[in-house]
Amino acid sequence: MGQVDLNFKPTVPVFDANVALGRRNDKRVRVDTVGGTLEAMDQAGIDRALVYSHHAFLWDAQDGNELLADMIQGERRLVPQYVCNPGFEDLRHFARQVAKEGVRSLRVSPIFHQYPFENWMLKQWLDWMTSEDLPVWIPVSYEAKGQKINMDPAPIHNTIKEHPRLKVVLSDVDYQNANWTLQLLRSLPNVHIDISKCIGIDGIVKLINGIGEERIIFGSRFPASPMAPQLYHLYRCGLSDTSLRSICSGNLDRILRRR
Amino acid sequence: MDAAGVDRACINCIFFGDHRICNDRVARFVSEYPDRFIGAAFVTPHYPEEAIQELERAFDVLQMKFLKLYAPYFYLPIDDPAYMPIFEWANDRGVVIMSHCSFDLEGGDTLTAPWRFDDLAERFSNIQWVLAHSGFSPAGEVRAIQVARAHPNIFLETATSRDAHGTIEHLVEGVGEDRVLYGSDMPIFDARQQVGRIVTSQISEEAKRKILGLNAIKLLGLET
Numbered sequence: 030m031g032q033v034d035l036n037f038k039p040t041v042p043v044f045d046a047n048v049a050l051g052r053r054n055d056k057r058v059r060v061d062t063v064g065g066t067l068e069a070m071d072q073a074g075i076d077r078a079l080v081y082s083h084h085a086f087l088w089d090a091q092d093g094n095e096l097l098a099d100m101i102q103g104e105r106r107l108v109p110q111y112v113c114n115p116g117f118e119d120l121r122h123f124a125r126q127v128a129k130e131g132v133r134s135l136r137v138s139p140i141f142h143q144y145p146f147e148n149w150m151l152k153q154w155l156d157w158m159t160s161e162d163l164p165v166w167i168p169v170s171y172e173a174k175g176q177k178i179n180m181d182p183a184p185i186h187n188t189i190k191e192h193p194r195l196k197v198v199l200s201d202v203d204y205q206n207a208n209w210t211l212q213l214l215r216s217l218p219n220v221h222i223d224i225s226k227c228i229g230i231d232g233i234v235k236l237i238n239g240i241g242e243e244r245i246i247f248g249s250r251f252p253a254s255p256m257a258p259q260l261y262h263l264y265r266c267g268l269s270d271t272s273l274r275s276i277c278s279g280n281l282d283r284i285l286r287r288r
Numbered sequence: 289m290d291a292a293g294v295d296r297a298c299i300n301c302i303f304f305g306d307h308r309i310c311n312d313r314v315a316r317f318v319s320e321y322p323d324r325f326i327g328a329a330f331v332t333p334h335y336p337e338e339a340i341q342e343l344e345r346a347f348d349v350l351q352m353k354f355l356k357l358y359a360p361y362f363y364l365p366i367d368d369p370a371y372m373p374i375f376e377w378a379n380d381r382g383v384v385i386m387s388h389c390s391f392d393l394e395g396g397d398t399l400t401a402p403w404r405f406d407d408l409a410e411r412f413s414n415i416q417w418v419l420a421h422s423g424f425s426p427a428g429e430v431r432a433i434q435v436a437r438a439h440p441n442i443f444l445e446t447a448t449s450r451d452a453h454g455t456i457e458h459l460v461e462g463v464g465e466d467r468v469l470y471g472s473d474m475p476i477f478d479a480r481q482q483v484g485r486i487v488t489s490q491i492s493e494e495a496k497r498k499i500l501g502l503n504a505i506k507l508l509g510l511e512t
Binding site: 058069256 | 291292293294295392426427449450451452453454455456474475476477478479480481482483484485487488489490493496497500
């Protein structure tokens with residue numbers, strides 16, 4: 030047997046930046062409850078998770094965000110992330126909800142909510158996020174009805190370029206997006222990446238060497254993916270304890286804090 | 289492999305229209321690192337007049353340990369009649385065949401959907417079938433388990449980018465820990481992450497050891 034750790038547990042605090050909660054309309058997921066999510070976190074050695082609503086992401090942002098707030102109330106290990114739909118929602122109403130619930134990060138879903146990721150579409154919302162110092166997660170690959178959909182990186186780049194103070198996190202970046210990811214990150218220093226789908230060979234190491242560890246955050250994409258394997262992968266990349274602490278929780282804590 | 293703690297790997301080359309180029313390349317790698325690499329043969333069903341001769345060269349001369357087939361590269365479903373001479377030869381020899389196995393709910397019938405192996409495993413019962421990726425998606429995984437349950441000569445290999453929480457546990461629960469094989473799909477995927485899927489799953493340590501190598505050693509008749 031090679032040098033593998035059959036009983037791996039992380040040794041630094043872990044804050045998962047990419048976890049979805051609740052039921053999906055298009056299929057049944059193996060874990061859709063707060064209890065099940067916490068149990069999986071315990072098994073994987075994960076302390077906290079940034080969670081968004083499946084329903085908000087796939088269907089109705091407002092209903093889904095309310096469901097999320099109802100589901101996680103009182104559970105301090107689950108940090109809520111709201112999904113916004115700039116094509117449908119009223120910004121002032123949404124801003125009030127975000128302030129009321131103390132939400133500190135947002136996620137967009139342009140594929141499921143069916144709007145173009147262009148500055149003429151999003152400018153007002155991205156200006157508001159910048160003014161509130163609210164980071165936004167942009168997933169770049171989607172699994173819809175059993176099909177894989179990749180976002181075009183050009184509109185992402187051109188739009189975010191117009192908002193240099195906005196904190197952005199690219200998520201669900203997989204091996205099919207790897208050809209452009211590093212160049213986009215180098216071009217836009219306000220963009221971070223969660224490594225939930227960064228499973229290509231040496232993908233994590235190439236990212237660290239390319240942009241430094243400060244813009245890289247751990248995420249699992251649970252329950253679409255298991256929580257622990259990517260952590261195990263990260264631990265096998267030869268990183269220092271300081272680097273692991275940054276990627277596993279420190280960078281995300283910093284992104285979520287107001288400047 | 290060193291970074292992931294992988295001692296040995298089965299390697300294949302399946303992306304040339306000329307299978308002789310593929311098998312020669314694999315043989316060269318194996319000859320350079322005989323302690324680390326195990327060769328898998330490859331033939332294309334588009335050249336049936338060459339296939340059997342090339343199989344005999346691959347197994348008897350180049351010492352390949354099993355046959356790898358990738359129907360999406362051929363654009364021919366895995367149960368197409370063009371493969372039958374290959375399967376008949378493999379059945380006579382009791383060869384292990386690893387085939388890509390993928391299914392998406394909305395993708396409809398794919399070239400390597402799990403149910404295509406139902407008749408194949410029945411008809412060619414002397415072949416040990418390894419379904420690479422175990423259906424690839426959560427929907428494919430369910431169907432791969434169904435077909436493997438019906439046929440004891442079907443094994444399930446784990447490499448995928450689309451597993452859900454609990455996939456490894458589901459495979460073990462579905463077909464038992466003796467018929468699940470670790471695979472990485474290197475160099476597309478990083479072996480550290482794929483090994484991580486096994487070692488962090490909620491199965492026994494004994495099951496992890498079997499999946500990470502002992503089952504493959506037994507199936508391929510390798511020396512430990």
